[in-house]
Amino acid sequence: RHWPALGRPGVAAFLHTFSPYFLPVVAASQLDEMASVLRFSLTTLEVAGSGHRPLISSIRGLRTHARLHEAAKPAEAIPGIPYKNMTIGVPKEIWQNEKRVALAPASVTALTKKGFNIVIEDGAGMEAKYYNSAFEEVGAKIVDRSSAFGADIVLKVRQPLIEEVDLLRGGNTLVSFLFPAQNQELLKKLAAKNMTAFAMDCIPRISRAQVFDALSSMANIAGYRAVVEASNHFGRFFTGKFVWKEEVVVWTCCTEPM
Known part of the structure; x- marks a missing residue:
């Protein structure tokens, strides 16, 4: 050339x-x-x-x-608390007709493997058919109500009642459905106790946050329940079939004679 x-x-x-x-x-x-x-x-x-x-x-x-990356400064270490020094508490839900619990035994297993200490209020999973023994088998500790609310991180399904806020020690973290627009008084009490609160109902429904979308999963279950209730009141034979998501643990009914 x-x-x-x-x-x-x-x-x-x-x-x-x-x-x-x-x-x-x-x-x-x-x-x-x-x-x-x-x-x-x-x-x-x-x-x-x-x-x-x-x-x-x-x-x-x-x-x-x-x-291009050689000149970049190394990221500074973010100070934090080791998982083994943190406790996650799950109190019992006391709302009327509420049968859910914030953690299932399978979730306790995943958290304890990371080093967290898990405490469950006595009887918290009873209505959901998770007995104390099921939690203890996977490493959780059964405690009283005040100890569950006094953990570093408190997990709930329904937003705390006003009287439950007094059980929070202050300065810890709450993860729960909160519905902030409807619970202004609750937010003021949480702020007065210097709480860090994560409202699960406010997580955006985007792909990046899909694993945290508890609102959609609960609505999905409610939709199935609505069809079951409707079929109970239907006058004729109901031939519908349900298809559940793989990650939903369902109960299998025996349809053939033993």
């Missing part, structure tokens, strides 16, 4: 690529800067004399972008 000579003042050499889509000409005065950014590898690049084409042995371009 013939290389055209450059007669520009102040330019001693140039780099010409074989690709029409990538840097047709780079002056030698810019070469160091471009090599730093684009990671060129030059074996030989020199000029025989004024008006002559450059002599190039080999050029490799765009090897890696690691050079």
